Each structure stands twice: as structure tokens, then as C-alpha cells.
Amino acid sequence: MCTLEKRGNLFILTFTGEDQHRFNPNLIGSLLSLLSQVKAEATRGSALITQAQGKFFSNGFDLDWAQAAGSEQGAAERLHHMVALFKPVTAALLSLPMPTVAAITGHAAAAGFLLALSHDYLIMRKDRGVLYMSEVDIALTIPDYFNALFREKIGDASVRRDLLLRGLKMKGDEAEKRGVVEAAYDGEAEVREASVRLAENLGKRKWNGEVYAEIRKGLYPQLSAILGLTHKAYTIARL
Secondary structure, three states: OEEEEEEOOEEEEEEOOOOOOOEOHHHHHHHHHHHHHHHHHOOOOOEEEEEEOOOEEEOOEOHHHHHOOOOHHHHHHHHHHHHHHHHHHHHHHHOOOOOEEEEEOOEEEOHHHHHHHOOOEEEEEOOOOEEEOOHHHHOOOOOHHHHHHHHHHOOOHHHHHHHHOOOOOEEHHHHHHOOOOOEEEOOHHHHHHHHHHHHHHHHOOOOOHHHHHHHHHHHOHHHHHHHOOOOOOOOOOOO
């Protein structure tokens, strides 16, 4: 499951336990509830860090839950259901009125990679964990909002090709070199410390959260449109 902790102006969202943190309806529901709480409690200077315990940041959708339907059609329906349920998670992060940081201390695959990429900044470790889009290897197509997120968040077409069409398992040092993550560090403690440091420095700017969210949505117009997010073309807010 996941928990939410408040440390000063920082919200720390943590996937708990030593499992793979695969997304099923229960975990997606918990995640959406906590993101809603973060948004409701946001103030100037707030920032969010998402992290995980164990070997995995997240290994994507819970395919075991899908296959437990007992038939190929039933499994496909459950998978489509999870894809639909997860879409509001991406929308919630894109419209959150504060800077967001993903502290990737383990493997982030498929929807887990998407979750990380939905944050403003990604911090990764070098010594363990990869970014991996498994769909090409397991014969699954990629949802439209996944494609839009990759297209607008990763500007280098060759990087997108390697991740989506080669199924490249990208380690931290390569992810930093190719601009997928903000920075990569040698160990878990260093990643967590760097994430807190970054989030605190961003929070010190005390930006207007509504304006911050509108600028973010405007930065990714195709993704925002697919997610059904409205964007105010111009807003004057009180400083």
C-alpha cells in the first residue's frame, strides 16, 4: 500500500513493503486518495516527493490480478480497467499545485515508469534499478496517454525509440546522461537526501500553486488534452 507523511512543507508519499508495488484497483484508489489529500492541504512552499520501499519503485500494473479473471478476455478487460483507472493518477500529478519529485530507488517499469515520469523531477540511483517499458517484450500496446507523456516529457526521439521500441532497461547513469532523469546517485540514502534537498529548495520559492499547475499543464498541451485537463491560457494571480 502507500502512506503519506507531512514534514514541514514537504509531502512524502511512500509505497510501503518489500513487494513490487504493482498497481491494481486497490493501490490505484489509495494513491488517488492521497494525491487528493495533498492537493487539498497544499500551501505556498509545498512540494511532493514520491518514493518506495524495497527493490522496486513500481513494477507496473498487477498482471497477476488481471490474469486471475480466468480467461483471456477477462484478463484483457481487467487490464483495460487498470489503464482507465490509472489515467486520473497522471492527471492528478499534472494538475498538482506544487513541484513534484520522484525518488527512484529501485526498478520503475511500465506504469511504474509512467508514474515517475509524471513528476516534475526524477532522481535515480546508479547502483540498482532500471527504467523499463516492458510492453514491446510482453506484446502489449501502449495507451494514448502513456505515449503522450513520453512524447512531451522526453524530447529526444532516439531515447523514446530505445525505451519504447527496444525495451531498453536504462540504468541511472545512462538515464542522467540522456536527460531522462535530473540526476543519479550511488545509493538509496543519497537519492532520498537529494530528493529532499531539491524539494525543499523548490518549496522555498513559495510559488503560487494554481499558477504553477497552469504553467505545467500548458507545457504539456497534448497530454493535458488527452487527460481532459482544462488549461487557462492566461491567468493573473496575486503574488
